[in-house]
Amino acid sequence: MEMLQYDFMQRAFCAGGLIAIIASVLGVYLMLRRQALMADMLSHVSLAGVAAGAYLNWNPTLSGFLTAVVGAVAVEYVRRSYKTYSEISVAIIMVGGLSTAVVLMSLNKSISKSFTSYLFGSVVAVDQTQLVLMAAVTVIGGLFFFLLRRPLYQMTFDEETARVSGLPVGLISMMFSVLTGMIVAAAMPVVGVLLVSSLIVLPASLAIRIASRFSAALLLAVGIGLTGVFTGLTASYQLSLPPGGTIALVLLALLLIGVGLKKAVRFVRSKSSHVAAADTEMHTYGPIPRLSGDSHNH
Secondary structure (H helix, E strand, O other): OHHHHOHHHHHHHHHHHHHHHHHHHHHHHHHHOOOOHHHHHHHHHHHHHHHHHHHOOOOHHHHHHHHHHHHHHHHHHHHHHOOOOOOHHHHHHHHHHHHHHHHHHHHOHHHOHHHHHHHHOOHHHOOHHHHHHHHHHHHHHHHHHHHOHHHHHHHHHOHHHHHHOOOOHHHHHHHHHHHHHHHHHHHHHHHOOOOHHHHHHHHHHHHHHHOOOHHHHHHHHHHHHHHHHHHHHHHHHHHOOOHHHHHHHHHHHHHHHHHHHHHHHHHHHHHHHHHHHHHHHHHHHOOOOOOHHHHHHO
């Protein structure tokens, strides 16, 4: 393809593919753990790190990455303090991160314009440092999900039973939160702060909806994520559209189409089952008898 002749498009496809794989797997666990908003919250926390890095003349990518990890640890501690209302931790940390980002951006007017790529994503502008960071996060995340697949599976569906069985639930939850922060920070250049949750939540939402097994949901989510990212990048190049928004719209369209097809298949199957049941009833009991008034007409 013509667009793959350009180095920036090659990096964009590599970056998008790496993030699509690991973000989709993470999304399945977040959805089943009812922590879908955690990705959105950590992206806002990461934005505060980017603002701090730009204000202090540090590398914004690395400062945003480290801040997201710190925010993930903070979320886990706050969540343990509010066990009954665990979603409060998301609101508290999100307010802190977003307000800090706004204040730091206002202190340095010259950096406000450069934040457009962080807000909406600019995967075609991914540099070598960001690509290496994404590759490292993908490898670390892949090893984490593979080596701890059984404990994670048990914790996802029944955390209390996992704790009673002797699993280090607290440690694994902390590691999971830290990894979530790393993946969210690495995904920001692809779709931006405002849309990062789309790359994590939308593929998982469709996969959970149509898959019958947990392993199938993981594989299906990865396939949907890759399809959405590659299709979105291709469409953004051909139509001169912003890549982050295009990828999010493609993933949303895939979700709507998949859910619609699922309902259509279920409707057809229900109709078929009703017809089969009627045929069986007629075969068993004979034809439906006519009313007495019908016989006089004949």
